[in-house]
Amino acid sequence: MTMPDELNASYSAFSRWAHWLTLALFVGLFLIAWTVDDLPQELRLPAVQLHKSFGITVLALTVVRVVWRFAAGVPAIPSELPSWQKAAARATQYALYVLLFAQPLVGWLWSSAGTRAINFYFLVQLPWLIGPDKDLSRQLGHLHGLIGNLLLIVIGLHAVAALYHHFVRRDQVLVAMLRG
């Protein structure tokens, strides 16, 4: 049977759009996370709310992306790659998707356990996922920091690999994410 994977030369418009929007949201998420403690008092709460809103947007976008990935397919990993590089590419994709789900969910659970509501883009308050729990809230906070660091490492490797494909191997891997 032919997998949808093998039929696509490039990522669909939606996949490309969602990928680069996620990158933009990540820039915002990390900028806020790293600077929030230095902001004037009156800006801190709105900044954290914006961080949470960006994070929930990433979660929603990731759900749609994964559904779309199965429906529309993605380009195959170049078949001439050494098998360890194919395995690394596949592992990175899975790791990124798992972390893209886990991080906002842990953030949401953390906010819920710590009784700090999510005011989504200052428009609606999202529901609590769990009740207040001080110890759990502290642990979830640590986990959120840990996954944040993991994400930085995996994204760093991912971006270096993309540049390697484009400038060293000169193949279509990066182009497939840039153009239709």
Ligand code: HEM
């Ligand atoms: C993919 C999405 C997300 C990423 C990459 C991310 C990343 C981060 C990082 C790196 C930090 C700093 C951690 C530290 O200093 O140890 C942080 C802090 C935080 N995150 Fe997230 N986060 C995401 C989503 C969310 C969501 C959905 C929520 C809540 C609903 C949330 C709530 C928070 C809070 C409350 C802080 C602490 C901010 C402060 O210092 O007051 N995050 N996040």
Ligand code: HEM
């Ligand atoms: C820093 C700049 C970035 C570049 C140059 C880049 C480049 C690429 C390229 C060329 C692909 C297609 C090949 C592959 O699957 O590896 C891809 C896929 C992917 N990227 Fe990125 N990316 C970047 C940032 C990010 C960020 C910040 C995230 C999310 C945290 C991300 C998540 C993903 C995911 C999940 C896929 C797999 C898509 C799929 O096959 O379903 N990327 N990226």
